[in-house]
Amino acid sequence: MTARALPRNEKLAEEVIDMNHQTRVYENIFELLPGEENPTPLVRLNKLNPFAEFPLYAKLEWMNPFGSVKDRAAWELLRDLEARGELGDSRGLVEPTSGNTGISLAAMARARGHRLLAVVPNKIPLEKKVLLKIAGAELEVISDELCPAPGLGDGSINLAKTHAKASAKKYVMPNQYENAKNVEAHFKTTGPEIWKQTAGKITHLFTSLGTCGTVTGTAKFLREKNPHVKIIAVQPTEGHDVPGLRNVSQLGVSKLFDASLVDDIIEVDFQLAYTRALELCQNEGLLAGPSSGLIFEGALEIVRRDKNGHGVMIFPDNIFKYTSNMVKHIPGLGSGTQP
Protein backbone atom coordinates (compact mmCIF):
# COMPACT_ATOMS: atom_id res chain seq x y z
CA MET A 1 0.00 0.00 0.00
CA THR A 2 1.24 3.43 -0.85
CA ALA A 3 -0.07 6.94 -0.81
CA ARG A 4 1.68 7.65 -4.08
CA ALA A 5 -1.31 7.50 -6.41
CA LEU A 6 -3.63 9.15 -3.94
CA PRO A 7 -4.60 12.72 -4.58
CA ARG A 8 -3.79 14.73 -1.52
CA ASN A 9 -6.95 16.74 -1.46
CA GLU A 10 -8.66 16.81 1.91
CA LYS A 11 -11.68 14.74 0.96
CA LEU A 12 -9.75 11.73 -0.20
CA ALA A 13 -6.76 11.89 2.05
CA GLU A 14 -8.27 9.90 4.88
CA GLU A 15 -9.73 7.11 2.76
CA VAL A 16 -7.88 3.85 2.61
CA ILE A 17 -7.08 3.02 -0.98
CA ASP A 18 -6.72 -0.54 -2.22
CA MET A 19 -3.63 -0.45 -4.38
CA ASN A 20 -4.04 -3.91 -5.85
CA HIS A 21 -4.26 -2.86 -9.48
CA GLN A 22 -5.60 -6.23 -10.55
CA THR A 23 -8.85 -5.72 -8.73
CA ARG A 24 -8.94 -2.04 -8.24
CA VAL A 25 -11.72 0.23 -9.42
CA TYR A 26 -10.39 3.77 -9.47
CA GLU A 27 -12.26 6.55 -7.74
CA ASN A 28 -10.65 9.17 -9.92
CA ILE A 29 -8.16 9.37 -12.75
CA PHE A 30 -5.31 10.45 -10.48
CA GLU A 31 -5.25 7.05 -8.84
CA LEU A 32 -3.90 5.67 -12.10
CA LEU A 33 -0.77 7.75 -11.87
CA PRO A 34 2.29 5.51 -11.85
CA GLY A 35 4.50 4.44 -8.99
CA GLU A 36 6.36 1.39 -7.82
CA GLU A 37 3.07 -0.47 -7.28
CA ASN A 38 1.56 0.63 -10.57
CA PRO A 39 4.44 1.05 -13.00
CA THR A 40 4.21 1.86 -16.68
CA PRO A 41 5.05 -1.34 -18.60
CA LEU A 42 8.46 -2.48 -19.78
CA VAL A 43 8.26 -4.23 -23.14
CA ARG A 44 11.13 -6.03 -24.84
CA LEU A 45 12.09 -5.27 -28.42
CA ASN A 46 12.13 -8.51 -30.36
CA LYS A 47 12.71 -7.81 -34.02
CA LEU A 48 14.68 -4.60 -34.25
CA ASN A 49 17.42 -5.45 -31.77
CA PRO A 50 19.61 -8.25 -33.16
CA PHE A 51 21.81 -8.47 -30.06
CA ALA A 52 20.60 -11.31 -27.83
CA GLU A 53 23.22 -10.50 -25.20
CA PHE A 54 21.91 -6.99 -24.81
CA PRO A 55 18.11 -6.99 -24.53
CA LEU A 56 16.43 -3.63 -24.81
CA TYR A 57 13.22 -2.85 -22.97
CA ALA A 58 10.98 0.09 -23.78
CA LYS A 59 9.25 1.78 -20.88
CA LEU A 60 5.94 2.78 -22.35
CA GLU A 61 5.31 6.17 -20.86
CA TRP A 62 2.28 6.72 -23.08
CA MET A 63 0.50 4.30 -20.75
CA ASN A 64 0.35 7.13 -18.23
CA PRO A 65 -3.26 8.28 -17.74
CA PHE A 66 -2.76 11.57 -19.59
CA GLY A 67 -0.65 10.05 -22.31
CA SER A 68 3.01 10.82 -21.70
CA VAL A 69 5.97 10.75 -19.35
CA LYS A 70 5.06 14.33 -18.45
CA ASP A 71 2.24 13.10 -16.18
CA ARG A 72 4.86 12.41 -13.56
CA ALA A 73 6.32 15.90 -13.39
CA ALA A 74 3.01 17.66 -14.01
CA TRP A 75 1.38 15.93 -11.05
CA GLU A 76 4.27 16.67 -8.74
CA LEU A 77 4.36 20.34 -9.82
CA LEU A 78 0.62 20.78 -9.49
CA ARG A 79 0.40 19.09 -6.10
CA ASP A 80 3.25 21.21 -4.80
CA LEU A 81 1.52 24.44 -5.86
CA GLU A 82 -1.73 23.27 -4.28
CA ALA A 83 0.03 22.28 -1.07
CA ARG A 84 1.68 25.69 -0.84
CA GLY A 85 -1.62 27.47 -1.42
CA GLU A 86 -0.39 29.09 -4.62
CA LEU A 87 -3.56 28.39 -6.62
CA GLY A 88 -6.99 29.85 -6.14
CA ASP A 89 -10.18 31.10 -7.76
CA SER A 90 -8.48 34.02 -9.43
CA ARG A 91 -5.02 32.55 -9.81
CA GLY A 92 -4.25 29.82 -12.33
CA LEU A 93 -1.14 28.41 -13.90
CA VAL A 94 1.01 29.60 -16.79
CA GLU A 95 3.60 27.28 -18.28
CA PRO A 96 5.77 27.15 -21.39
CA THR A 97 5.39 23.76 -23.01
CA SER A 98 6.01 21.94 -26.24
CA GLY A 99 2.78 20.10 -25.63
CA ASN A 100 3.01 17.09 -23.36
CA THR A 101 3.49 18.89 -20.05
CA GLY A 102 0.72 21.24 -21.06
CA ILE A 103 -1.68 18.45 -21.93
CA SER A 104 -1.04 16.64 -18.63
CA LEU A 105 -1.10 19.83 -16.63
CA ALA A 106 -4.22 21.21 -18.32
CA ALA A 107 -6.24 18.03 -17.86
CA MET A 108 -5.10 17.63 -14.26
CA ALA A 109 -5.62 21.30 -13.45
CA ARG A 110 -9.10 21.42 -14.94
CA ALA A 111 -10.13 18.22 -13.14
CA ARG A 112 -9.01 19.84 -9.90
CA GLY A 113 -10.64 23.17 -10.60
CA HIS A 114 -7.73 25.27 -11.85
CA ARG A 115 -7.02 26.90 -15.19
CA LEU A 116 -3.86 26.82 -17.31
CA LEU A 117 -2.45 29.22 -19.86
CA ALA A 118 -0.08 27.20 -22.06
CA VAL A 119 2.55 29.18 -23.97
CA VAL A 120 3.69 27.10 -26.92
CA PRO A 121 6.14 27.54 -29.79
CA ASN A 122 4.46 27.73 -33.16
CA LYS A 123 6.40 24.81 -34.58
CA ILE A 124 4.79 22.14 -32.40
CA PRO A 125 2.39 19.93 -34.36
CA LEU A 126 -1.19 21.05 -34.82
CA GLU A 127 -2.39 17.92 -33.04
CA LYS A 128 -0.73 19.04 -29.82
CA LYS A 129 -2.13 22.56 -30.03
CA VAL A 130 -5.65 21.23 -30.50
CA LEU A 131 -5.16 18.65 -27.77
CA LEU A 132 -4.10 21.38 -25.38
CA LYS A 133 -7.35 23.18 -26.06
CA ILE A 134 -9.34 19.97 -25.73
CA ALA A 135 -7.62 19.29 -22.41
CA GLY A 136 -8.83 22.70 -21.29
CA ALA A 137 -5.79 24.93 -21.66
CA GLU A 138 -5.92 28.46 -22.89
CA LEU A 139 -3.39 28.68 -25.68
CA GLU A 140 -0.84 31.36 -26.52
CA VAL A 141 1.20 30.52 -29.60
CA ILE A 142 4.40 32.38 -30.35
CA SER A 143 6.87 32.44 -33.18
CA ASP A 144 9.88 30.76 -31.71
CA GLU A 145 13.50 30.03 -32.49
CA LEU A 146 13.85 32.94 -34.87
CA CYS A 147 17.60 32.81 -34.69
CA PRO A 148 19.00 30.76 -31.83
CA ALA A 149 21.60 32.75 -30.02
CA PRO A 150 23.19 33.13 -26.62
CA GLY A 151 21.21 34.95 -24.00
CA LEU A 152 17.88 34.71 -25.74
CA GLY A 153 16.59 31.79 -23.81
CA ASP A 154 13.49 30.38 -25.31
CA GLY A 155 10.66 32.61 -26.49
CA SER A 156 7.89 30.59 -24.89
CA ILE A 157 9.74 30.40 -21.56
CA ASN A 158 10.32 34.14 -21.57
CA LEU A 159 6.71 34.95 -22.39
CA ALA A 160 5.41 32.63 -19.65
CA LYS A 161 7.85 34.20 -17.20
CA THR A 162 6.61 37.62 -18.26
CA HIS A 163 3.01 36.67 -17.46
CA ALA A 164 4.04 35.23 -14.09
CA LYS A 165 5.99 38.38 -13.24
CA ALA A 166 3.65 41.04 -14.63
CA SER A 167 0.40 39.34 -13.63
CA ALA A 168 1.37 37.52 -10.45
CA LYS A 169 -2.17 37.79 -9.11
CA LYS A 170 -3.50 35.88 -12.11
CA TYR A 171 -0.75 33.37 -12.75
CA VAL A 172 1.81 31.21 -11.05
CA MET A 173 4.41 29.42 -13.15
CA PRO A 174 5.41 25.89 -12.07
CA ASN A 175 8.47 26.22 -14.36
CA GLN A 176 9.30 22.65 -15.27
CA TYR A 177 12.74 23.83 -16.45
CA GLU A 178 13.88 24.95 -13.02
CA ASN A 179 11.59 23.28 -10.49
CA ALA A 180 13.28 20.56 -8.42
CA LYS A 181 9.88 18.83 -8.11
CA ASN A 182 10.31 17.76 -11.74
CA VAL A 183 13.43 15.81 -10.77
CA GLU A 184 11.80 14.54 -7.59
CA ALA A 185 8.90 13.05 -9.55
CA HIS A 186 11.28 10.75 -11.39
CA PHE A 187 13.37 10.04 -8.31
CA LYS A 188 10.20 8.91 -6.56
CA THR A 189 8.55 6.97 -9.38
CA THR A 190 10.45 6.29 -12.63
CA GLY A 191 13.68 5.22 -10.92
CA PRO A 192 12.12 2.83 -8.38
CA GLU A 193 9.79 1.38 -11.01
CA ILE A 194 12.68 0.49 -13.33
CA TRP A 195 14.78 -0.91 -10.51
CA LYS A 196 11.96 -3.17 -9.39
CA GLN A 197 10.82 -4.16 -12.88
CA THR A 198 14.33 -5.22 -13.91
CA ALA A 199 15.05 -6.81 -10.52
CA GLY A 200 18.13 -4.63 -10.36
CA LYS A 201 19.53 -6.02 -13.61
CA ILE A 202 19.51 -2.74 -15.52
CA THR A 203 22.95 -1.81 -16.88
CA HIS A 204 22.03 1.03 -19.26
CA LEU A 205 19.34 3.69 -19.11
CA PHE A 206 18.53 5.47 -22.38
CA THR A 207 16.64 8.72 -22.27
CA SER A 208 16.29 12.00 -24.10
CA LEU A 209 16.93 15.53 -22.89
CA GLY A 210 14.19 18.13 -22.60
CA THR A 211 13.70 19.73 -19.22
CA CYS A 212 16.14 17.01 -18.01
CA GLY A 213 13.83 16.11 -15.12
CA THR A 214 13.59 12.50 -16.35
CA VAL A 215 17.29 11.92 -16.81
CA THR A 216 18.36 13.63 -13.59
CA GLY A 217 15.70 12.12 -11.30
CA THR A 218 15.82 8.59 -12.70
CA ALA A 219 19.61 8.52 -12.94
CA LYS A 220 20.00 9.78 -9.40
CA PHE A 221 17.86 6.94 -8.07
CA LEU A 222 19.46 4.22 -10.17
CA ARG A 223 22.98 5.39 -9.36
CA GLU A 224 22.15 5.21 -5.66
CA LYS A 225 21.16 1.58 -6.16
CA ASN A 226 24.02 0.73 -8.47
CA PRO A 227 26.73 3.30 -9.21
CA HIS A 228 27.72 1.35 -12.34
CA VAL A 229 24.44 1.83 -14.22
CA LYS A 230 25.31 3.74 -17.38
CA ILE A 231 23.16 6.73 -18.17
CA ILE A 232 22.95 7.52 -21.87
CA ALA A 233 21.29 10.69 -23.08
CA VAL A 234 20.27 10.82 -26.72
CA GLN A 235 19.89 14.16 -28.41
CA PRO A 236 18.82 15.32 -31.85
CA THR A 237 21.18 17.18 -34.16
CA GLU A 238 21.13 20.96 -33.93
CA GLY A 239 18.32 22.70 -35.78
CA HIS A 240 16.12 19.66 -35.25
CA ASP A 241 12.37 19.29 -35.50
CA VAL A 242 11.59 16.85 -32.70
CA PRO A 243 9.14 18.52 -30.33
CA GLY A 244 10.00 18.39 -26.64
CA LEU A 245 13.67 17.62 -27.07
CA ARG A 246 16.76 19.74 -26.81
CA ASN A 247 20.18 19.63 -28.31
CA VAL A 248 22.89 20.27 -25.71
CA SER A 249 23.41 23.68 -27.30
CA GLN A 250 19.85 24.52 -26.20
CA LEU A 251 20.19 23.10 -22.72
CA GLY A 252 20.99 26.45 -21.17
CA VAL A 253 17.28 26.82 -20.56
CA SER A 254 17.15 23.87 -18.20
CA LYS A 255 18.53 24.25 -14.72
CA LEU A 256 17.92 20.56 -14.06
CA PHE A 257 20.67 19.07 -16.21
CA ASP A 258 23.39 17.42 -14.12
CA ALA A 259 26.31 16.43 -16.34
CA SER A 260 27.82 14.30 -13.57
CA LEU A 261 24.91 11.86 -13.90
CA VAL A 262 25.33 11.28 -17.63
CA ASP A 263 27.95 8.91 -19.04
CA ASP A 264 27.41 9.52 -22.73
CA ILE A 265 25.53 11.98 -24.83
CA ILE A 266 24.76 10.49 -28.23
CA GLU A 267 23.84 12.84 -31.05
CA VAL A 268 21.47 11.38 -33.61
CA ASP A 269 20.39 12.86 -36.94
CA PHE A 270 16.89 14.03 -36.13
CA GLN A 271 15.44 12.58 -39.31
CA LEU A 272 16.22 9.16 -37.86
CA ALA A 273 13.83 9.92 -35.00
CA TYR A 274 11.03 9.69 -37.52
CA THR A 275 12.24 6.68 -39.48
CA ARG A 276 13.01 4.70 -36.32
CA ALA A 277 9.59 5.58 -34.89
CA LEU A 278 8.01 4.19 -38.04
CA GLU A 279 10.07 0.99 -37.72
CA LEU A 280 8.96 0.57 -34.11
CA CYS A 281 5.35 0.99 -35.19
CA GLN A 282 5.59 -1.43 -38.11
CA ASN A 283 7.85 -4.13 -36.66
CA GLU A 284 7.35 -4.20 -32.92
CA GLY A 285 3.77 -3.07 -32.64
CA LEU A 286 5.03 -0.22 -30.49
CA LEU A 287 3.23 2.90 -31.60
CA ALA A 288 6.09 5.07 -30.45
CA GLY A 289 6.57 8.76 -31.17
CA PRO A 290 9.64 10.40 -32.73
CA SER A 291 11.47 11.04 -29.46
CA SER A 292 11.22 7.29 -28.75
CA GLY A 293 12.60 6.65 -32.23
CA LEU A 294 15.54 8.89 -31.45
CA ILE A 295 16.23 7.16 -28.15
CA PHE A 296 16.04 3.77 -29.83
CA GLU A 297 18.59 4.79 -32.45
CA GLY A 298 20.94 6.02 -29.71
CA ALA A 299 20.45 2.78 -27.79
CA LEU A 300 21.38 0.70 -30.84
CA GLU A 301 24.65 2.60 -31.10
CA ILE A 302 25.54 1.72 -27.53
CA VAL A 303 24.39 -1.89 -27.92
CA ARG A 304 26.82 -2.25 -30.82
CA ARG A 305 29.57 -0.69 -28.73
CA ASP A 306 29.07 -2.41 -25.37
CA LYS A 307 27.79 -5.81 -26.66
CA ASN A 308 26.47 -6.97 -23.28
CA GLY A 309 23.89 -5.44 -21.03
CA HIS A 310 20.30 -4.97 -19.99
CA GLY A 311 18.93 -1.75 -21.38
CA VAL A 312 15.87 0.30 -20.51
CA MET A 313 14.71 3.00 -22.91
CA ILE A 314 12.23 5.58 -21.70
CA PHE A 315 9.73 6.05 -24.53
CA PRO A 316 8.09 9.41 -23.71
CA ASP A 317 4.91 9.24 -25.77
CA ASN A 318 3.18 7.54 -28.67
CA ILE A 319 2.82 8.45 -32.32
CA PHE A 320 -0.74 9.77 -32.32
CA LYS A 321 0.20 13.40 -31.76
CA TYR A 322 2.73 13.40 -34.59
CA THR A 323 0.90 12.41 -37.74
CA SER A 324 1.50 15.79 -39.37
CA ASN A 325 5.19 15.74 -38.41
CA MET A 326 5.49 12.19 -39.74
CA VAL A 327 4.00 13.24 -43.06
CA LYS A 328 6.55 16.06 -43.15
CA HIS A 329 9.54 13.83 -42.46
CA ILE A 330 8.68 10.44 -43.97
CA PRO A 331 8.56 10.65 -47.76
CA GLY A 332 5.49 9.06 -49.23
CA LEU A 333 3.55 8.75 -45.98
CA GLY A 334 1.09 11.43 -47.03
CA SER A 335 0.48 10.00 -50.49
CA GLY A 336 -2.64 8.00 -51.18
CA THR A 337 -4.53 9.68 -48.38
CA GLN A 338 -6.85 11.51 -50.76
CA PRO A 339 -9.44 9.95 -53.14
Added chain:
Amino acid sequence: MANYSHPEVLVETDWVKQNLGKPGVKLIEIDVDTKSYNAGHISGAVGFNWQTQLQDQVRRDIITKEQFEKLLGDAGVSPDDTVILYGDNNNWFAAYGFWLFKIYGHKDVRLMNGGRVKWLNESDKELTTEPPKITPTQYRAAATDLSLRALLPEVLRVQQEKICNLVDVRSPDEFTGKVIAPPGMTETAQRGGHIPGAKGIPWSTAVGADGTFKPADELRAIYVEQKGVDPQKETIAYCRIGERSSHTWFVLKYLLGLPKVRNYDGSWTEYGSIVGAPIEK
Protein backbone atom coordinates in the same frame (compact mmCIF):
# COMPACT_ATOMS: atom_id res chain seq x y z
CA MET B 1 31.95 51.15 -19.38
CA ALA B 2 33.97 48.24 -20.86
CA ASN B 3 36.13 50.78 -22.76
CA TYR B 4 33.50 51.50 -25.39
CA SER B 5 34.07 54.47 -27.69
CA HIS B 6 30.66 55.91 -26.82
CA PRO B 7 29.65 54.46 -23.45
CA GLU B 8 26.92 57.11 -23.14
CA VAL B 9 24.62 55.16 -25.51
CA LEU B 10 24.31 52.15 -23.22
CA VAL B 11 22.68 51.77 -19.81
CA GLU B 12 22.49 48.78 -17.50
CA THR B 13 19.27 47.32 -16.09
CA ASP B 14 20.17 48.60 -12.62
CA TRP B 15 20.48 52.14 -13.96
CA VAL B 16 17.03 51.83 -15.49
CA LYS B 17 15.59 50.62 -12.20
CA GLN B 18 17.16 53.53 -10.33
CA ASN B 19 15.86 56.05 -12.85
CA LEU B 20 12.31 54.73 -13.25
CA GLY B 21 9.78 57.54 -13.37
CA LYS B 22 12.37 60.33 -13.31
CA PRO B 23 11.37 63.36 -15.33
CA GLY B 24 13.13 63.46 -18.68
CA VAL B 25 13.73 59.69 -18.81
CA LYS B 26 11.43 57.84 -21.22
CA LEU B 27 11.35 54.09 -21.72
CA ILE B 28 10.29 52.50 -25.00
CA GLU B 29 10.00 48.75 -25.61
CA ILE B 30 10.34 47.46 -29.18
CA ASP B 31 10.04 43.69 -29.64
CA VAL B 32 10.27 41.24 -32.50
CA ASP B 33 7.33 39.40 -30.95
CA THR B 34 4.84 42.17 -30.54
CA LYS B 35 2.91 40.15 -27.93
CA SER B 36 5.62 40.54 -25.34
CA TYR B 37 4.90 44.17 -24.44
CA ASN B 38 1.24 43.52 -23.67
CA ALA B 39 2.11 40.49 -21.54
CA GLY B 40 4.27 42.69 -19.34
CA HIS B 41 6.62 45.66 -19.62
CA ILE B 42 8.76 47.88 -17.42
CA SER B 43 6.63 50.34 -15.51
CA GLY B 44 6.05 53.49 -17.55
CA ALA B 45 7.41 52.05 -20.80
CA VAL B 46 5.61 52.76 -24.06
CA GLY B 47 5.48 49.93 -26.61
CA PHE B 48 6.25 50.47 -30.30
CA ASN B 49 5.23 47.90 -32.89
CA TRP B 50 8.01 47.61 -35.48
CA GLN B 51 5.66 46.29 -38.12
CA THR B 52 2.99 48.94 -37.91
CA GLN B 53 4.69 51.95 -36.30
CA LEU B 54 8.30 52.05 -37.44
CA GLN B 55 7.73 51.35 -41.12
CA ASP B 56 5.72 53.11 -43.77
CA GLN B 57 2.53 51.10 -44.22
CA VAL B 58 2.29 51.59 -47.98
CA ARG B 59 5.73 51.60 -49.56
CA ARG B 60 8.75 49.73 -48.24
CA ASP B 61 10.56 52.39 -46.24
CA ILE B 62 11.23 53.70 -42.77
CA ILE B 63 8.60 56.11 -41.47
CA THR B 64 8.88 59.71 -42.61
CA LYS B 65 10.10 62.53 -40.40
CA GLU B 66 6.48 63.65 -39.92
CA GLN B 67 5.38 60.14 -38.94
CA PHE B 68 8.32 59.92 -36.53
CA GLU B 69 7.36 63.25 -34.96
CA LYS B 70 3.76 62.10 -34.56
CA LEU B 71 4.85 58.76 -33.08
CA LEU B 72 7.09 60.39 -30.49
CA GLY B 73 4.62 63.15 -29.74
CA ASP B 74 1.90 60.57 -29.07
CA ALA B 75 4.33 58.67 -26.86
CA GLY B 76 4.92 61.78 -24.76
CA VAL B 77 8.57 62.15 -25.75
CA SER B 78 10.30 65.53 -26.00
CA PRO B 79 13.47 66.20 -28.01
CA ASP B 80 15.42 66.80 -24.79
CA ASP B 81 14.35 63.54 -23.15
CA THR B 82 16.73 60.69 -22.47
CA VAL B 83 15.11 57.79 -24.32
CA ILE B 84 15.94 54.25 -23.22
CA LEU B 85 15.13 51.57 -25.75
CA TYR B 86 14.90 47.89 -24.93
CA GLY B 87 13.31 44.80 -26.43
CA ASP B 88 13.34 41.07 -26.91
CA ASN B 89 15.83 39.01 -28.93
CA ASN B 90 18.75 40.90 -27.42
CA ASN B 91 17.44 44.25 -28.57
CA TRP B 92 17.18 43.51 -32.31
CA PHE B 93 14.36 45.90 -32.97
CA ALA B 94 15.34 48.15 -30.10
CA ALA B 95 18.60 48.64 -32.04
CA TYR B 96 16.59 49.26 -35.20
CA GLY B 97 14.63 51.87 -33.24
CA PHE B 98 17.89 53.38 -32.01
CA TRP B 99 19.05 53.71 -35.62
CA LEU B 100 15.77 55.41 -36.55
CA PHE B 101 16.04 57.80 -33.58
CA LYS B 102 19.54 58.74 -34.73
CA ILE B 103 18.43 59.24 -38.34
CA TYR B 104 15.82 61.71 -37.11
CA GLY B 105 18.32 63.42 -34.86
CA HIS B 106 17.18 62.54 -31.36
CA LYS B 107 20.09 63.63 -29.18
CA ASP B 108 20.01 61.31 -26.21
CA VAL B 109 18.90 57.77 -27.01
CA ARG B 110 20.37 54.71 -25.33
CA LEU B 111 19.97 50.94 -25.33
CA MET B 112 19.35 48.94 -22.16
CA ASN B 113 22.16 46.38 -22.17
CA GLY B 114 20.85 42.79 -22.31
CA GLY B 115 17.33 43.83 -23.30
CA ARG B 116 14.09 42.58 -21.82
CA VAL B 117 15.40 39.05 -21.14
CA LYS B 118 18.00 40.34 -18.75
CA TRP B 119 15.43 42.46 -16.91
CA LEU B 120 12.97 39.54 -16.85
CA ASN B 121 15.47 37.20 -15.25
CA GLU B 122 16.62 39.58 -12.53
CA SER B 123 14.66 38.93 -9.37
CA ASP B 124 14.67 42.56 -8.20
CA LYS B 125 13.12 43.85 -11.45
CA GLU B 126 9.37 44.14 -11.88
CA LEU B 127 7.04 44.07 -14.86
CA THR B 128 3.53 45.40 -15.20
CA THR B 129 0.59 45.20 -17.58
CA GLU B 130 -0.53 48.74 -16.61
CA PRO B 131 -0.55 51.08 -19.60
CA PRO B 132 1.77 54.07 -19.09
CA LYS B 133 0.33 57.49 -18.33
CA ILE B 134 1.21 59.66 -21.30
CA THR B 135 1.08 63.40 -21.76
CA PRO B 136 1.40 63.94 -25.51
CA THR B 137 3.96 66.45 -26.80
CA GLN B 138 4.50 68.38 -30.00
CA TYR B 139 7.72 66.63 -30.96
CA ARG B 140 9.85 68.40 -33.55
CA ALA B 141 12.70 66.34 -34.99
CA ALA B 142 16.16 67.81 -35.60
CA ALA B 143 17.93 67.55 -38.96
CA THR B 144 17.68 64.15 -40.63
CA ASP B 145 20.94 62.22 -40.87
CA LEU B 146 20.74 59.87 -43.82
CA SER B 147 24.45 59.14 -43.67
CA LEU B 148 23.55 56.31 -41.30
CA ARG B 149 21.61 54.49 -43.97
CA ALA B 150 22.84 52.63 -47.05
CA LEU B 151 20.55 52.28 -50.04
CA LEU B 152 20.81 49.74 -52.85
CA PRO B 153 22.64 51.84 -55.50
CA GLU B 154 25.39 52.55 -53.04
CA VAL B 155 25.62 48.95 -51.94
CA LEU B 156 25.96 47.84 -55.57
CA ARG B 157 28.61 50.50 -56.14
CA VAL B 158 30.77 49.66 -53.11
CA GLN B 159 30.41 45.98 -53.85
CA GLN B 160 31.80 46.55 -57.34
CA GLU B 161 34.55 48.94 -56.29
CA LYS B 162 35.44 46.93 -53.17
CA ILE B 163 36.06 50.09 -51.19
CA CYS B 164 34.06 49.29 -48.12
CA ASN B 165 33.66 46.62 -45.42
CA LEU B 166 30.47 44.67 -45.99
CA VAL B 167 29.35 42.82 -42.87
CA ASP B 168 26.68 40.15 -43.23
CA VAL B 169 25.29 39.49 -39.74
CA ARG B 170 22.89 36.66 -40.60
CA SER B 171 23.29 33.05 -39.48
CA PRO B 172 25.90 30.88 -41.27
CA ASP B 173 23.19 28.98 -43.16
CA GLU B 174 21.74 32.21 -44.53
CA PHE B 175 25.21 33.44 -45.44
CA THR B 176 26.01 30.33 -47.46
CA GLY B 177 22.59 30.28 -49.07
CA LYS B 178 21.55 26.98 -47.49
CA VAL B 179 18.44 28.81 -46.30
CA ILE B 180 17.04 32.13 -47.47
CA ALA B 181 15.55 33.04 -44.09
CA PRO B 182 15.49 31.48 -40.62
CA PRO B 183 12.71 28.88 -40.27
CA GLY B 184 9.28 30.40 -39.89
CA MET B 185 10.18 33.88 -41.13
CA THR B 186 7.92 35.15 -43.85
CA GLU B 187 10.17 37.75 -45.48
CA THR B 188 12.45 35.99 -47.94
CA ALA B 189 14.22 36.65 -51.26
CA GLN B 190 14.45 35.07 -54.68
CA ARG B 191 17.98 33.79 -54.16
CA GLY B 192 20.12 32.61 -51.24
CA GLY B 193 23.73 33.60 -50.59
CA HIS B 194 25.54 36.81 -49.73
CA ILE B 195 26.90 39.96 -51.32
CA PRO B 196 30.29 39.16 -52.90
CA GLY B 197 33.12 40.19 -50.58
CA ALA B 198 30.93 40.38 -47.48
CA LYS B 199 32.29 38.96 -44.24
CA GLY B 200 29.90 36.64 -42.40
CA ILE B 201 29.84 37.70 -38.75
CA PRO B 202 26.57 36.67 -37.09
CA TRP B 203 25.09 39.44 -34.95
CA SER B 204 25.23 37.21 -31.86
CA THR B 205 29.03 37.30 -32.01
CA ALA B 206 28.76 40.62 -30.21
CA VAL B 207 27.00 39.38 -27.09
CA GLY B 208 27.91 37.16 -24.15
CA ALA B 209 25.93 34.36 -22.56
CA ASP B 210 23.72 36.79 -20.63
CA GLY B 211 22.88 38.76 -23.77
CA THR B 212 24.91 41.84 -22.86
CA PHE B 213 27.53 43.27 -25.19
CA LYS B 214 31.07 41.93 -24.92
CA PRO B 215 33.75 44.39 -23.76
CA ALA B 216 35.39 46.58 -26.41
CA ASP B 217 38.71 44.74 -26.50
CA GLU B 218 36.92 41.44 -27.16
CA LEU B 219 34.75 43.03 -29.83
CA ARG B 220 37.78 44.58 -31.48
CA ALA B 221 39.60 41.24 -31.46
CA ILE B 222 36.64 39.56 -33.15
CA TYR B 223 35.62 42.12 -35.74
CA VAL B 224 38.95 43.70 -36.60
CA GLU B 225 41.64 41.14 -35.88
CA GLN B 226 39.86 37.83 -36.50
CA LYS B 227 37.28 38.76 -39.13
CA GLY B 228 39.26 41.45 -40.88
CA VAL B 229 36.94 44.45 -40.71
CA ASP B 230 39.27 47.29 -41.73
CA PRO B 231 38.73 50.17 -39.29
CA GLN B 232 40.14 52.66 -41.82
CA LYS B 233 37.38 51.93 -44.29
CA GLU B 234 33.69 52.66 -44.31
CA THR B 235 31.40 49.82 -43.29
CA ILE B 236 27.95 48.68 -44.32
CA ALA B 237 26.12 46.09 -42.21
CA TYR B 238 23.18 44.11 -43.54
CA CYS B 239 20.99 41.15 -42.62
CA ARG B 240 17.59 40.15 -43.95
CA ILE B 241 15.34 43.10 -43.18
CA GLY B 242 17.72 45.38 -41.31
CA GLU B 243 17.03 44.71 -37.65
CA ARG B 244 19.83 42.30 -36.76
CA SER B 245 22.20 44.51 -38.75
CA SER B 246 21.08 47.50 -36.65
CA HIS B 247 22.45 45.58 -33.69
CA THR B 248 25.86 45.14 -35.35
CA TRP B 249 25.73 48.71 -36.70
CA PHE B 250 25.35 49.85 -33.09
CA VAL B 251 28.33 47.72 -32.03
CA LEU B 252 30.63 48.93 -34.81
CA LYS B 253 29.67 52.59 -34.67
CA TYR B 254 29.20 53.25 -30.97
CA LEU B 255 30.97 50.52 -29.04
CA LEU B 256 34.01 50.24 -31.33
CA GLY B 257 33.85 53.78 -32.75
CA LEU B 258 34.48 52.88 -36.40
CA PRO B 259 34.51 56.04 -38.52
CA LYS B 260 31.58 55.63 -40.87
CA VAL B 261 29.14 52.79 -40.43
CA ARG B 262 25.85 52.48 -42.24
CA ASN B 263 22.93 50.09 -41.93
CA TYR B 264 21.55 48.65 -45.16
CA ASP B 265 17.94 48.09 -44.15
CA GLY B 266 16.92 46.81 -47.58
CA SER B 267 19.25 43.94 -46.73
CA TRP B 268 18.95 40.48 -48.22
CA THR B 269 15.22 40.62 -48.94
CA GLU B 270 16.05 43.45 -51.36
CA TYR B 271 19.51 42.48 -52.60
CA GLY B 272 18.66 38.79 -53.02
CA SER B 273 15.75 39.66 -55.29
CA ILE B 274 17.46 42.12 -57.67
CA VAL B 275 17.74 40.84 -61.23
CA GLY B 276 21.39 40.59 -62.22
CA ALA B 277 22.86 41.50 -58.82
CA PRO B 278 26.08 39.52 -58.21
CA ILE B 279 25.81 36.93 -55.45
CA GLU B 280 28.24 34.59 -53.77
CA LYS B 281 27.33 31.39 -51.97
